[in-house]
Amino acid sequence: MHRSSGDNGVMTAPRILVVDDEPNIRDLLITSLRFAGFQVRAVSNGAQTISAVLEEEPDLIVLDVMLPDMNGFSVTKRLRSAGYTAPILFLTAKDETEDAGGDDYVTKPFSLDEIVARIQAILRRTMQADEEAVIRAGELSMDQDTHDVKVGEVSIDLSPTEFKLLRYLMLNPNRVLSKA
DSSP states (O other), X not given: OOOEEOTTSOEEOOEEEEEOXXXXXXXXXXXXXHHTTOEEEEESSHHHHHHHHHHSOOSEEEEESOOXXXXXXXXXXXXXXXXXXXXXXXXXXXXXXXXXXXXXXXXXXXXXXXHHXXXXXXXXXXXXXXXXXXXXXXXXXXXXXXXXXXXXXXXXOXXXXXXXXXXXXXXXXXXXXXXX
């Protein structure tokens, strides 16, 4: 998993910018991506997207093609011409898949699991080679690629939900987390 080093050297979760003008889709994506261990910020149009990227360069953008002020392809062209190189995942209707500098696209309606899996795959492809897929907390270690979890040398079998929940907790140490 792609992670950024924080000021104190601790690995932080990847930053995802969600761009969609539909509040219910935006909220679903925010909740799902946070549960998957990402830091998430959301905006609702192209102008806000460009401002958000300038303020804090996200590690990946989930970008709806149909925005109220400009389409996602125009936003992408502006970001690329300004030197922003991080990956972009388009949310699109089936007939809008022209190539405009995005790294992948998901057609609406989409599954939240598919979005999370695509983001993880894109970030794995684009991450630096020196970053590891193993998260550690005390004697607990988790390999995010193979889903192996161990306490010391003892392997632990977890359901997919238990794995996601443990991963989220390990990526957010020393923080109070809501039930959601």
